Amino acid sequence: MDHEKNQQVYPLAPPSVHPRSDAESAWSESEQELRRKKRMKLFMYIAAFVVFQTIVILIFALTVMRVKTPxxxxxxxxxxxxxxxxxxxxxxxxxxxxxxxxxxxxxxxxxxxxxxxxxxxxxxxxxxxxxxxxxxxxxxxxxxxxxxxxxxxxxxxxxxxxxxxxxxxxxxxxxxxxxxxxxxxxxxxxxxxxxxxxxxxxxxxxxx
Incomplete structure (x- = not known):
């Protein structure tokens, strides 16, 4: 028992916390901006494709499919x-x-x-x-x-x-x-x- 009493109890050390550096924060924001730009480009490509298809269909309807009187x-x-x-x-x-x-x-x-x-x-x-x-x-x-x-x-x-x-x-x-x-x-x-x-x-x- 005396041996147990003589043992010192040490508190658990708090988990180590590494503060986020300015470089890491800037890199994360840059990655998000890059992803946002990629999404914007994708949306622009899709919109351009839809507009192109609409123009093609319109031209087709006004020329090939338009019936004229001989x-x-x-x-x-x-x-x-x-x-x-x-x-x-x-x-x-x-x-x-x-x-x-x-x-x-x-x-x-x-x-x-x-x-x-x-x-x-x-x-x-x-x-x-x-x-x-x-x-x-x-x-x-x-x-x-x-x-x-x-x-x-x-x-x-x-x-x-x-x-x-x-x-x-x-x-x-x-x-x-x-x-x-x-x-x-x-x-x-x-x-x-x-x-x-x-x-x-x-x-x-x-x-x-």
Missing amino acids: NVKIQTVTVQNLNRDSSAYNMTLIAEVRIKNKNFGDYKYDSAPMNVTYGGAIVGTGSIPKGKAKAKKTRRVNVTMEVSSNGVSDASSGISSGILWFNSQATLTGKVHLMKVMKKRKTVRMNCTMAVNLTSGAIQELSC
Whole structure:
């Protein structure tokens, strides 16, 4: 017992505490700032990518996916087998019809009648055959029309002037096919005016 009493009790030493140096504190703050800057750059890259994708989609929608109405007009007309007297005429008109497709998809259209009128009366008719105008291409087809003054009450007045003014009309109905998944119906109307010289048998004016 005496031996135990003689033992001294020493208090536990407090844990050693190393004060944080200014260099360590500055390094920690620098690391946090670096991480913050990296996060900011990442957010900026993501935002830039989203903006870029939005612009690409918008351009795609306004160009590739935008459906435009094709254009149909008579490019040239050739007059054949012209016969006339003081009160009647007949001739063959061969028209080169141009179907211009401004879309990024094919325009498939049905056959359509093409009429020639004089003073509102139909004096000739032909047919534009069923076909397809490829994307961003122009299709040309020849349409033959037999024209006659039969049934025209005032044919003699036009014959005496030496110039016959005709109108030609046609309506094409079809669909524009985009990306093989989208189809958009488009109807195209053509209205052209032409002047036939009865002396030379040539087209003097052609306007569509």
